[in-house]
Each structure stands twice: as structure tokens, then as C-alpha cells.
Amino acid sequence: MKTGLDFLLAAKRCEIDGLQRLAFTATLVDVTTRLVHNLQRERGLTNLYLGSQGKRFAEARLAQLVASRQVEAEWRAQFERLDASAAQAGHGARLFSRIAYVLQGLDGLEALRQQLCGGAWDTARATEAFVRLIAALLAVVFEAADSATDPEVSRRLVALFNFTQGKEFAGQERAAGAALFARGQADAAEQQRLLHLIESQERCLEVFAAFAAPETRAMLTAPHASNTLAELERLRRVLCTAAHGAALKPELSQTWFDVCSARIDAMKGVEDRLTADLRATCSTKIDQAERELASFGTLASQPAPDPLVFYLAPADAPAVAPPGAPQGFGLPIDRSVLELVHDQARRLQAMGDELEATRASLNERRLIERAKGLLMAHRQLSEAEAHKTLRQMAMNQNRRIVDVAEAVLAMAEVLPPR
Amino acid sequence: MKTGLDFLLAAKRCEIDGLQRLAFTATLVDVTTRLVHNLQRERGLTNLYLGSQGKRFAEARLAQLVASRQVEAEWRAQFERLDASAAQAGHGARLFSRIAYVLQGLDGLEALRQQLCGGAWDTARATEAFVRLIAALLAVVFEAADSATDPEVSRRLVALFNFTQGKEFAGQERAAGAALFARGQADAAEQQRLLHLIESQERCLEVFAAFAAPETRAMLTAPHASNTLAELERLRRVLCTAAHGAALKPELSQTWFDVCSARIDAMKGVEDRLTADLRATCSTKIDQAERELASFGTLASQPAPDPLVFYLAPADAPAVAPPGAPQGFGLPIDRSVLELVHDQARRLQAMGDELEATRASLNERRLIERAKGLLMAHRQLSEAEAHKTLRQMAMNQNRRIVDVAEAVLAMAEVLPPR
Numbered sequence: 063m064k065t066g067l068d069f070l071l072a073a074k075r076c077e078i079d080g081l082q083r084l085a086f087t088a089t090l091v092d093v094t095t096r097l098v099h100n101l102q103r104e105r106g107l108t109n110l111y112l113g114s115q116g117k118r119f120a121e122a123r124l125a126q127l128v129a130s131r132q133v134e135a136e137w138r139a140q141f142e143r144l145d146a147s148a149a150q151a152g153h154g155a156r157l158f159s160r161i162a163y164v165l166q167g168l169d170g171l172e173a174l175r176q177q178l179c180g181g182a183w184d185t186a187r188a189t190e191a192f193v194r195l196i197a198a199l200l201a202v203v204f205e206a207a208d209s210a211t212d213p214e215v216s217r218r219l220v221a222l223f224n225f226t227q228g229k230e231f232a233g234q235e236r237a238a239g240a241a242l243f244a245r246g247q248a249d250a251a252e253q254q255r256l257l258h259l260i261e262s263q264e265r266c267l268e269v270f271a272a273f274a275a276p277e278t279r280a281m282l283t284a285p286h287a288s289n290t291l292a293e294l295e296r297l298r299r300v301l302c303t304a305a306h307g308a309a310l311k312p313e314l315s316q317t318w319f320d321v322c323s324a325r326i327d328a329m330k331g332v333e334d335r336l337t338a339d340l341r342a343t344c345s346t347k348i349d350q351a352e353r354e355l356a357s358f359g360t361l362a363s364q365p366a367p368d369p370l371v372f373y374l375a376p377a378d379a380p381a382v383a384p385p386g387a388p389q390g391f392g393l394p395i396d397r398s399v400l401e402l403v404h405d406q407a408r409r410l411q412a413m414g415d416e417l418e419a420t421r422a423s424l425n426e427r428r429l430i431e432r433a434k435g436l437l438m439a440h441r442q443l444s445e446a447e448a449h450k451t452l453r454q455m456a457m458n459q460n461r462r463i464v465d466v467a468e469a470v471l472a473m474a475e476v477l478p479p480r
Numbered sequence: 481m482k483t484g485l486d487f488l489l490a491a492k493r494c495e496i497d498g499l500q501r502l503a504f505t506a507t508l509v510d511v512t513t514r515l516v517h518n519l520q521r522e523r524g525l526t527n528l529y530l531g532s533q534g535k536r537f538a539e540a541r542l543a544q545l546v547a548s549r550q551v552e553a554e555w556r557a558q559f560e561r562l563d564a565s566a567a568q569a570g571h572g573a574r575l576f577s578r579i580a581y582v583l584q585g586l587d588g589l590e591a592l593r594q595q596l597c598g599g600a601w602d603t604a605r606a607t608e609a610f611v612r613l614i615a616a617l618l619a620v621v622f623e624a625a626d627s628a629t630d631p632e633v634s635r636r637l638v639a640l641f642n643f644t645q646g647k648e649f650a651g652q653e654r655a656a657g658a659a660l661f662a663r664g665q666a667d668a669a670e671q672q673r674l675l676h677l678i679e680s681q682e683r684c685l686e687v688f689a690a691f692a693a694p695e696t697r698a699m700l701t702a703p704h705a706s707n708t709l710a711e712l713e714r715l716r717r718v719l720c721t722a723a724h725g726a727a728l729k730p731e732l733s734q735t736w737f738d739v740c741s742a743r744i745d746a747m748k749g750v751e752d753r754l755t756a757d758l759r760a761t762c763s764t765k766i767d768q769a770e771r772e773l774a775s776f777g778t779l780a781s782q783p784a785p786d787p788l789v790f791y792l793a794p795a796d797a798p799a800v801a802p803p804g805a806p807q808g809f810g811l812p813i814d815r816s817v818l819e820l821v822h823d824q825a826r827r828l829q830a831m832g833d834e835l836e837a838t839r840a841s842l843n844e845r846r847l848i849e850r851a852k853g854l855l856m857a858h859r860q861l862s863e864a865e866a867h868k869t870l871r872q873m874a875m876n877q878n879r880r881i882v883d884v885a886e887a888v889l890a891m892a893e894v895l896p897p898r
Contacts, residue, residue, distance in 0.1 A: 063556060063560065064559070064560055064583075065583060065587075066579075066580040066581070066583035066584045066587065067580070068580075069576045069577070069579045069580035069583060070576075070577070070580040072572075072576040073572070073573040073574075073575075073576035073577040073580065074573070076572035076573040076576060077573045079572075080572075080573070138481060141482070142481065142482055154490075154491070154494035154497075154498075155491040155492070155494040155495045155498070155828055156491075156825075156828045156829075156832065157491075158487045158488075158490040158491035158494060159487070159488070159491040159821060159824045159825045159828055160825070161487045162484040162485070162486075162487035162488040162491065162817070162821045162824075163484070163818075163821045163822075163825060165482075165483060165484035165487060166484045166789070166790040166817065166818050166821060167790040167791070169483075169484065169787060169790070170787040170788050170789065170790045170791060172787070173787035173788050174788060174791055177788065191791040194790070194791060195790075195791075369587060369588040369590075369591035370588050370591050370592060370595065371584070371588065372584040372585040372587070372588045372612070372613075373585070373588060373592055373609040373612060373613075399580070399584065400581075400584050403577060403580045403581045403584060404581075406577045406580075407574075407577045407578070407581060410573055410574045410577055411574075411850075414574065418843065425836065428829075428833075432829075
């Protein structure tokens with residue numbers, strides 16, 4: 063017959079299983095961000111190549127194709143290892159569904175490249191195709207973040223997801239700006255889209271900053287990063303303030319691409335640091351939990367306690383971990399199973415609360431994205447316009463944008479179908 | 481190499497795994513509510529027995545002990561089957577931790593009975609011991625509700641948890657009232673506690689009503705249930721309005737116990753219906769999901785679609801399921817994997833949103849309970865006083881009680897340690 067101690071141990075093993083699952087998720091997130099990075103470069107080079115009517119960047123693009131294909135193969139190999147039985151029910155189904163969607167895109171990627179090479183699609187359409195695939199990949203990272211069962215790992219995943227999403231907006235900005243310079247003429251709609259991409263980028267980096275460790279945040283404000291940003295801001299000004307139809311210097315296309323790339327490469331450094339930290343956190347937590355589990359083994363040999371102890375113990379202290387309390391138990395010398403069960407329950411409760419707080423930021427994002435999608439579908443708005451509409455409503459009503467998004471979604475049921 | 485279809489199937493299998501886990505959880509919840517019911521009867525009879533100085537109810541109590549022991553053995557056998565590897569990481573750890581706590585109580589139950597039989601403890605202390613054990617069992621039901629991955633099952637579990645908790649307040653009311661009548665003298669503090677138990681009961685039944693199916697709700701307002709309630713309300717008035725120290729008729733103890741028992745037995749009928757519905761819902765959903773999974777099998781033999789379809793499909797419709805949309809897909813004849821992936825993603829998203837909404841009520845409960853615990857610990861209040869304090873703060877500040885609870889918990893960090 064299983065005892066209380068058995069279930070105490072089972073709870074710990076559950077935690078360890080969850081952490082091991084997270085450690086594997088971290089490797090999936092790692093390879094996903096690397097694939098995104100390569101597709102971003104491919105998108106940028108493809109746009110330069112198309113923008114120059116195939117006269118320039120052919121070699122750089124071909125070299126990038128080799129790199130992209132290599133990381134894609136690695137991505138497929140890693141996800142091949144993902145086992146349905148190892149996943150959590152609710153999150154697992156969502157994660158697998160996202161992966162199924164990505165595979166639809168990857169399976170068509172070579173056909174897309176041929177299509178683009180043939181010159182049948184313009185840069186806007188080429189960009190849109192890559193944006194769609196990258197968004198599908200980022201949705202995998204989002205689900206991974208949403209499935210975390212440990213608050214510290216969850217915070218790191220939320221920081222990483224927002225950073226990677228911000229970097230994707232930076233990548234879209236690079237592609238859009240490069241195409242605009244290469245075309246040699248300012249365009250009001252494209253300029254509006256650029257401003258929206260810059261703003262979205264900044265929003266993501268704010269959330270990243272709220273969840274990231276200070277030393278990682280500091281990487282973005284290092285001197286050389288600031289120099290790059292200053293040059294980028296100058297070029298942004300040139301691009302965004304030109305009157306509609308005014309001439310742009312096509313030779314700045316390369317400069318723009320290089321400056322954006324320098325910034326994105328620096329961001330890639332931060333991203334690598336974030337994924338490395340994520341994996342290290344998982345390892346540390348697994349080690350710690352396994353030490354705790356091992357230390358519980360000595361409990362079985364303790365003398366049996368007073369059978370009435372459950373009924374005699376003082377009523378529960380509030381399940382609030384005092385600030386700065388250590389995460390682990392320490393060695394349970396001279397501690398009864400009941401005390402350990404109390405400690406464990408309190409700690410798991412505190413972890414659950416922390417997790418809810420972190421996941422709230424993901425939920426907000428989900429609500430805002432869905433409200434935007436609804437506005438785009440029902441009012442035929444672009445993503446940028448839908449976002450502007452939500453922001454304007456929030457300002458007019460003096461409410462948070464997430465509250466407005468919720469109100470929009472609540473309206474969904476009374477809207478006529480498309 | 482796994483394909484998109486493989487991951488589409490894996491997502492479905494994940495859902496089925498989750499539902500099967502829930503079906504097993506439903507059997508655990510079922511036996512837990514039955515054990516609670518028997519412990520409630522044992523508590524009531526023990527109080528009558530102790531209140532009469534062992535002169536009456538000895539036989540009825542002994543018969544109840546036999547029944548309690550039998551359900552306890554069944555409970556232990558069912559939980560023995562619970563496998564750590566089958567549980568979800570976050571929720572699993574919390575559930576196992578709760579079970580470990582319950583086992584500490586069950587292991588001391590025979591010692592408790594001997595203690596009570598010896599007459600060393602008064603009725604208040606006896607009641608408190610049973611309340612503690614039952615609360616530990618209800619925490620298991622709470623975690624089960626919190627771990628549901630399907631919104632419909634989650635709603636049913638939330639209804640069931642609140643109903644069972646309401647029934648427990650009714651059980652505490654029965655025990656407290658019986659003891660008060662048996663003692664033959666009104667007591668202001670005990671009367672205050674009775675009023676608190678009645679109010680808490682009504683709050684739980686309100687949440688139950690918000691989540692339960694109409695036909696289940698109707699069982700509580702059936703004619704014979706109303707008759708019992710009318711008689712109960714008359715006795716409540718006798719008990720609660722007697723002046724402090726005034727005489728109460730000890731012979732009403734039996735009447736009170738019978739009326740309360742009639743009501744609680746009617747509630748047990750509702751509870752049985754809720755657990756039966758819960759299990760039926762799980763079975764239906766598993767069957768449906770398995771039919772869908774089987775129907776996906778025909779997809780593999782479909783001709784390969786245009787590889788560019790991922791990039792050519794119209795942009796995502798908003799991920800909001802139209803009202804009244806069927807939960808399943810129907811047979812995927814003539815539908816591409818991409819369309820099914822889209823449908824699946826949209827459906828999982830809608831399910832996730834519904835689930836968040838249901839779980840919000842559990843989170844509110846958790847916050848309020850923790851805030852009460854904090855007030856009890858830091859200001860040496862009883863549970864009833866802590867609740868009254870929160871309610872008073874909410875009224876004074878014109879805020880919801882859950883918002884006040886959150887504010888109290890936010891204050892926790894600045895409060896001095898006990």
C-alpha cells in the first residue's frame with residue numbers, strides 16, 4: 063500500500079519530469095530560434111536579390127540557402143525526437159498542432175524558393191511568405207513558453223519569446239526597408255508599415271526587459287550596440303520622413319541592410335545567451351530537485367510519528383512563501399513527513415501563483431492578437447491598422463489595450479459572419 | 481521523418497490522453513466525495529454521541545464506522561492505481577502533495593476514533609479534527625478540477641467541487657447545531673459560527689449554480705427538497721436567535737440532525753448525479769475524439785496537395801469559433817491536412833480560452849482562501865472573522881472581495897513575520 067511518503071516522493075518526481083520535459087523544450091526552442099534567424103537572413107537577401115532584378119546578392123543568397131537548409135534539417139531531426147506520450151495533454155495538443163502547421167510550411171519551402179527565383183512574385187509577396195513561416199515557428203516558441211510548469215523557466219521563456227518576436231519585427235523592418243531603398247522611391251503605405259514594425263519591436267523589447275535578467279538586458283545597451291542603433295535611427299529617419307514618391311538612394315539599400323544586420327546579429331547574441339541561460343536553468347533545477355528527492359530516502363527509516371500528529375499540528379500557516387525563502391527544502395534531518403508535506407504544498411502553491419503571474423503576460427498577448435485578427439477579418443484592416451484601432455480605442459476610453467481587446471472579442475459573437 | 485499529418489494525429493492523441501486521464505480523475509473524485517460523505521456522517525454521529533455523554537447514538541455511530549472504514553479502503557485502493565508517470569507535471573505534483581497530506585490524516589484516523597471514544601476531547605475538538613481531514617480531501621477535488629484540460633469537464637468539476645464544499649459547510653452546520661442543541665444552552669460565538677457556515681454554504685451553491693447543468697440545479701429546488709429546507713430554516717431560526725445562555729431543548733438535537741441529514745442526503749443525490757455526469761462526459765468525449773482520430777487515417781491516402789498551399793492560403797481567419805460551432809470536425813472528406821491543422825488550432829485555442837475562464841473561478845477561490853489564511857495568522861482571527869473582515873473591506877472600498885484579497889496578499893510581503 064502506498065504511504066504519504068510515497069506520494070511526497072511522487073510529487074517530487076512529477077516536478078522532475080516536468081523539468082526534464084522543459085529541458086527538452088529548451089533545446090527545441092533553441093533550434094527554432096536558430097531556424098528563424100536563418101529564414102530572416104534568407105528573407106532579407108531574397109528581397110535584395112529581387113529588388114535588384116536578380117543583378118546583385120545572388121551569391122550571398124545561395125550561401126544563405128545552404129545554411130537555411132542545414133538548420134532546417136537539424137530542426138526536423140530535433141522535432142522528430144518529440145514524443146507524444148511525453149507531452150502534457152492541453153499544452154501538448156496545442157504544441158503539436160503548431161508543429162503540424164510549421165511542417166506544412168517547411169514542406170513547401172523549396173517550391174517557394176523556386177517560385178521566388180523565377181521572379182513571379184514581387185518583394186512584398188516574398189516577404190509575406192517568409193513572415194508567415196516565421197510566425198508559425200514563433201507560435202511554437204509561444205506554446206513552449208505557455209507550457210512551462212516552473213515559474214523561473216517560464217519567466218525566461220517569456221523573455222525569450224518576446225525578444226525573438228521583437229527580433230522578427232526587426233527582421234521585417236530590415237526586409238521592408240531594403241526593398242524600399244532598392245526600389246528607389248518612397249511609398250506612404252510602406253513607410254506607415256515601417257513605423258508600425260518599429261513600434262511593435264519596441265513593445266516586445268519592453269516585455270523582454272521586464273522578464274529578463276539584468277545582465278542580459280545590459281547586452282542591448284552596450285556601447286557598440288548603441289552606435290549601431292544611432293546609425294539605424296538616422297537611416298530610419300531618411301526612410302520614414304521622405305515624401306511619398308520622393309527619390310531614395312538605391313545604394314543605401316546595402317548600407318541599410320548592413321546596419322540592420324549588425325543590429326540583428328547583436329540581437330542574435332542576446333538570443334543565444336537567453337537560450338543558453340534557459341538550458342542552464344533547467345539543468346540546475348533538475349539537479350537540485352534530484353538531490354532533494356534523494357534526501358527524502360532517509361525518511362523511510364525514521365521512527366513512526368505519533369499517529370495523531372495530523373490532528374494535533376497547529377492549523378495551516380498561510381500558504382505564502384516569505385520573501386527570499388529558499389526554493390528547496392534543505393536536508394530533511396529530523397523533519398517529519400507531515401512537515402515536509404506542508405512545506406511541499408506551500409512551495410508548490412507559491413510556484414503556481416508565480417506561474418499564473420508570468421502566464422498573464424502571455425494571455426494578454428493572445429487576447430490582443432485575437433482581437434487584431436478579428437478586426438482585420440471583419441473590417442478588412444491591415445495588421446498595422448488593426449493595432450492602431452485598438453490603441454486608439456484604449457486611449458479614447460482610458461483603458462488598457464488588453465481590456466479593449468477583451469471587449470472587442472466579447473463583441474465577436476454579435477458581429478455578422480464575414 | 482514525421483509529417484504534418486503525424487503531428488496532427490499526435491495532437492489528437494494528446495487530447496485523448498488528457499481525456500483518459502480526466503476520466504480516471506473522475507473516478508478518484510467520485511470515491512473522494514463518497515469518503516467525505518461518510519466522514520461527514522461519522523462526524524455528526526460522533527458529536528451526538530459525545531454530546532449525550534455516550535448515552536445515545538452509540539450503535540448508529542458504530543454502524544457508521546463500519547461504512548467509513550469500507551469507503552476508506554476503497555479510496556486507498558483507487559489512489560493506489562494512480563501512477564506518477566501518468567500525471568501532468570505542474571498539477572500532478574500538487575495533486576500528489578495533497579494526497580500525501582490526506583494519507584497522513586487517514587493513517588491517524590483509528591487513533592483519533594479511540595481518542596474520541598475515550599472522551600478526552602470535547603465535541604468542538606472532535607469536529608475540528610474531522611473538518612481538517614475533510615478539508616484535506618476536498619483539496620484533492622480542487623486540484624483535480626484545476627488540472628482539467630477540457631473546458632466542459634472543467635466546468636463540471638468546478639460545479640462539483642463547489643457543491644461538495646457547500647455540502648461540507650452544511651455538514652459542519654449539522655455537527656455544530658447538533659452539539660449546540662445537545663448541550664442545551666445557546667452560545668453567541670457558536671451561533672456566529674453557524675451563521676458564517678450558512679453564508680459560506682450559500683456562496684458555494686451560487687458558484688455551483690453558475691456552472692452546473694440546469695437539470696442538476698433543478699434537483700435542489702424540487703418540492704421535497706423545499707419542504708426540508710423550510711423545516712431547516714425554522715430550526716436555524718430557533719438556534720440562531722436564542723439569547724446567549726438561553727436554554728435550548730436537547731431533544732431537538734435529534735430533530736435537527738434528521739432534518740440536516742435529509743437535506744444532506746438530498747445533496748448527496750445531486751452529488752452522485754454530478755459525478756455520474758462527469759464520468760459520462762469524459763466517456764462521450766473520448767469516444768468522439770477517437771472517432772475523429774480514426775477518420776484522420778484516410779488523409780494519408782489523399783493525393784499530395786500543391787506544395788505552395790501553405791503560402792497561398794488566405795491569411796488566418798480570427799481564431800474565434802463561431803457561436804454554436806460543433807466541437808468536432810466531422811469526417812475530413814475532401815479536406816486538406818492544412819485545413820484540418822487550421823481547424824484544430826482554432827478549436828484548441830477556443831478550448832484554451834474557455835478553460836482559462838473556468839479556471840478563473842478557482843483562482844479567485846484560491847486567492848480569497850489565502851488572504852483569509854493570512855488574516856487568521858497575522859491578526860489571530862477565526863476563519864469566520866477573517867471572512868467578515870474581507871467582506872467588510874470589500875464593501876467599504878466598493879470592490880470585489882477577490883480584489884481585496886489580492887490587495888491583502890500583496891501586503892503580505894510588508895507584514896512582519898508572525
